[in-house]
Amino acid sequence: MIRLQLENASLAFTVRRHKRLTLKEFLLRGMFRRSVNPYMTVNALQEINLQLCDGDRLGVIGHNGAGKSTLLKTIAGIYPLTQGRRTVNGRISSLFDIALGFEPDASGWDNIAYRGYLQGETPKTLAPKMQEIAEFSELGEFLDMPVRYYSSGMIVRLGFSIATSIEPEVLLVDEVLSAGDQSFQDKARERLAQMIDKASVVVIASHDLKRLPSLCDQVLWMDHGRIRQIGPADEVVAACLDESLQPQNKAA
Amino acid sequence: MQLIGYSNEIWQKRFFWMSLVKADLRTRYRHSWLGIGWSLMHPLAMTGVFCIVFCKLFNADPVTFGPYVLAGLAFWNFLSGVTSDGCQCFFQGERFIRQQPAPLAIYPLRITLGMLIHLAMALAVLLVFVWVTQGFGNYRVLWSLLPTMVLLFAFGWSVTICMGMMNVVFQDTQHLIQIIIQALFYITPIFYPSKLLRDHNLGWIADYNPLARCIELIREPVLYARLPSMECVAIVSMTTFLLSVVAIVLLRRMEQRLIFYL
Numbered sequence: 043m044i045r046l047q048l049e050n051a052s053l054a055f056t057v058r059r060h061k062r063l064t065l066k067e068f069l070l071r072g073m074f075r076r077s078v079n080p081y082m083t084v085n086a087l088q089e090i091n092l093q094l095c096d097g098d099r100l101g102v103i104g105h106n107g108a109g110k111s112t113l114l115k116t117i118a119g120i121y122p123l124t125q126g127r128r129t130v131n132g133r134i135s136s137l138f139d140i141a142l143g144f145e146p147d148a149s150g151w152d153n154i155a156y157r158g159y160l161q162g163e164t165p166k167t168l169a170p171k172m173q174e175i176a177e178f179s180e181l182g183e184f185l186d187m188p189v190r191y192y193s194s195g196m197i198v199r200l201g202f203s204i205a206t207s208i209e210p211e212v213l214l215v216d217e218v219l220s221a222g223d224q225s226f227q228d229k230a231r232e233r234l235a236q237m238i239d240k241a242s243v244v245v246i247a248s249h250d251l252k253r254l255p256s257l258c259d260q261v262l263w264m265d266h267g268r269i270r271q272i273g274p275a276d277e278v279v280a281a282c283l284d285e286s287l288q289p290q291n292k293a294a
Numbered sequence: 295m296q297l298i299g300y301s302n303e304i305w306q307k308r309f310f311w312m313s314l315v316k317a318d319l320r321t322r323y324r325h326s327w328l329g330i331g332w333s334l335m336h337p338l339a340m341t342g343v344f345c346i347v348f349c350k351l352f353n354a355d356p357v358t359f360g361p362y363v364l365a366g367l368a369f370w371n372f373l374s375g376v377t378s379d380g381c382q383c384f385f386q387g388e389r390f391i392r393q394q395p396a397p398l399a400i401y402p403l404r405i406t407l408g409m410l411i412h413l414a415m416a417l418a419v420l421l422v423f424v425w426v427t428q429g430f431g432n433y434r435v436l437w438s439l440l441p442t443m444v445l446l447f448a449f450g451w452s453v454t455i456c457m458g459m460m461n462v463v464f465q466d467t468q469h470l471i472q473i474i475i476q477a478l479f480y481i482t483p484i485f486y487p488s489k490l491l492r493d494h495n496l497g498w499i500a501d502y503n504p505l506a507r508c509i510e511l512i513r514e515p516v517l518y519a520r521l522p523s524m525e526c527v528a529i530v531s532m533t534t535f536l537l538s539v540v541a542i543v544l545l546r547r548m549e550q551r552l553i554f555y556l
Contacts, residue, residue, distance in 0.1 A: 055554045119395040122550035136394070143393040145314070147321040152313070159310035160394050 044131065045212055045243040046094040046117060051126035053087040053116055053267075086112040088267045090126070094243045101254040101275060102247040103282055104264035110247040113264065114138060114214045117245060132211030132242060135161070137234075139216075140201030141194065150185035150192075150200055151176075157204045171207050178233070179203035180226070199226055206233055213241035217248060251279050297542070303397045311400045315407045333412045334419055337367040344485040352487060357427050358517070359487075361420055365512045366484030368416035372450065373505065374475050375409040380454035381461035381468040388556045398549055402454035410447055417512065424516055431519030438521055442511045445530055449508070452537035459544045462555045482506050504533040 087109055094100060102110045115121045116128065118136045143160075144153045154175050158168045176185055179199045189197065215234065238244050238257060248254050254261060254275060261278035263270040271278050304311075323329045341364045345356050352359070380402060384391070387401035417439065430436065461467040481499055483491060488500040500506045507529045514522040 057554075120392065121553060139392060143389045145317060145321075145389075147324065148317050152317060155313055156310060156317075156390075157393075159307070159313060160390055160396060162306070164309055 044093060044095050044129070045098075046092070046131070046245075047127075047129040048090050048092040048117070049127040049129075051087060051090040051092075051116065051123050051128060052085070053112060053121055054083055054085045054124045056083050085267050086121075087116060087123075090269060092262070092269075092272075094245070096242050098243050098260065099238065099258040100243075100245045101258035101261040101279075102245060102264060103249070103251060103254065103261060103279065104270070108264040109267040110264050111138065111216050112267075114216050114245060114247055117212075118214055130212060133162070133208075134212045134214065135205065135208055135210030135241075136214040137202070137205050137216065138214065140205050141197045143201070144189045144197065146190040147188050149188055150179075150181055153189050153200065154185075154204055157201075158207070161204075161208055163208070175203045175207050178206075178229075195223060195226075202230055202233075206230075206237055209240055210237070211242045213237055213244045215244070215246040215248075251283060255279055300397055300399070304400055304403070307396050307400055310396070311404050311407075314404045315411075318404065318408045319411065330415075333371075334415060337364055337371055337416050338419070340367050348485060352490070354487070361424050361427075361517055362487070362513065363485050364416070364420050364423070365516060366482070366509050368413055368420060369446075369505075369509045369512060370479060370482075370484055371416065372409050372413040372446065373453075373508075375412065376406055376450040376454045377457050377471050377475055378468065379405045379409070380457035381471065383454060383458040384462050384552060384556065391553060391556065398552060399451075399455060399545060402451060402458050406447065406450040406454050409450060410443065413446070414443065417516075420512075420516060430516075432515075435515040435519060435521050438515045439512070442522075445511070445534060446508065448538060449530070449534040452534065452541040455541035456537065456544060459548050459552075462548075462552060478505060482509070484509065502529075504529055507533075 090113065092100075102113060104110050112121060114136065115138070116123060117130065118134055118138075119128070119130070143157060145156060148156070151172070154172060155168065158171070158175075163171070176182075179185075179202075181196060181200060184192065184196060185200075189200070192200070235257075238246075244258070246254070246257060258275050260272065261275045262272045263278050263282050271281055319330060323332055326332055328335065341360055344363045345360050348354065348363075349356050349359055383401045383405050384398070387398075387404075390396065391398070391401075421436070424430065457467065457471065482503055482505045483500050488506070491497055491500050507526045510526050511522045511530060514520055514526070
């Protein structure tokens with residue numbers, strides 16, 4: 043069964059070179075037809091074709107700004123496509139920016155509930171999971187404190203524990219394990235490996251080229267918003283490593 | 295139809311926005327001694343001040359003039375709440391918008407429901423005050439407050455959506471709207487009797503101002519023991535309908551693209 047399909051998908055957005063458009067500028071521009079604040083078009087994704095079926099494990103690699111995160115967010119439905127089609131069958135769970143998405147004034151417990159509800163839980167389905175989420179985060183009494191006072195490591199712990207509490211069909215992961223202390227990172231790795239085993243389709247964006255082939259069977263190499271290469275994990279990772287070893291050839 | 299599917303999605307996320315509304319009520323007054331009572335202090339204190347000054351000026355009786363002003367201020371607090379907090383609703387929800395796709399209308403909904411609860415509390419105080427001081431001539435007309443609340447809810451939600459969207463695109467909106475609301479405050483019969491306008495041939499301000507009509511929906515049953523006129527209901531309904539059309543059009547156009555403006 044096809045779980046996830048992108049057909050000729052492109053995403054372009056315009057940003058102002060200086061700052062947000064102001065009302066003054068809007069009126070002036072309207073009157074004089076001359077912009078002092080030009081648009082810049084960013085082609086974040088261009089003509090992406092991708093098809094993932096049950097059991098597929100896809101790694102996404104590329105330089106910073108190559109479009110890895112944008113691709114994941116597009117698959118998740120957070121970014122719209124400017125062209126092409128996106129089809130997703132199944133419940134999506136996404137692990138990116140897990141440190142975001144908290145109400146700073148509410149306690150850890152409350153935030154577990156908000157995020158849980160946002161992920162589609164109901165009080166009935168969430169209640170049995172609350173304790174488990176709390177235990178995994180190892181935050182103990184801190185959960186009674188407003189999230190405002192948490193350290194960044196604690197926030198990542200909480201975010202990761204909530205986001206991994208559901209059993210997704212489509213799992214999207216973006217460099218989640220870059221924060222938290224060593225012991226939590228090990229624990230998180232293990233949990234992630236379990237989730238990857240259970241999920242039907244997994245897409246992981248990572249810079250860790252060495253570890254990626256052990257998690258994925260296919261790798262997609264993004265470059266400037268386009269697919270540079272897609273294929274068996276070892277092959278693509280080797281090609282990518284090859285190029286980064288010979289940066290002078292890249293100019294050609 | 296798309297609209298039904300959209301409403302359905304909003305309903306599916308009900309536990310999310312309901313818990314946020316609860317959290318807003320709790321955290322807003324977290325460190326204060328009076329707690330949620332502060333939301334009542336503002337209209338009550340203002341009513342007191344207006345009474346002291348204007349009862350003399352207009353030669354009015356505080357027992358009737360007090361509730362008259364309080365009814366106006368209760369609505370006005372609601373209006374200024376949905377406009378000023380509405381401007382921030384999508385920025386406030388940004389942390390969730392970037393996490394998980396959900397219908398955008400839930401963030402304005404969160405603001406509107408909070409403000410509606412404050413309005414309901416102010417109305418409860420008003421009802422108790424009127425009941426104690428003069429009693430109600432007709433209890434049955436008080437039921438009209440229920441459909442009024444529903445209408446004001448739709449009105450508030452539409453305003454919040456429009457404000458939020460406009461402010462995301464033009465951040466000047468939040469400052470501009472404060473001035474507009476302040477100006478409207480003076481041309482709406484809140485702290486002066488609407489009869490005064492009619493005496494000076496300014497009756498049209500009270501007649502064609504939908505905001506004055508919103509207040510009338512509250513004042514008529516509570517203060518004068520009669521149902522609001524059909525004309526009044528029609529004007530408020532029409533305004534709400536037009537605003538909701540604008541809100542739906544804005545949502546349609548921006549639902550997908552809003553994230554690029556945040």
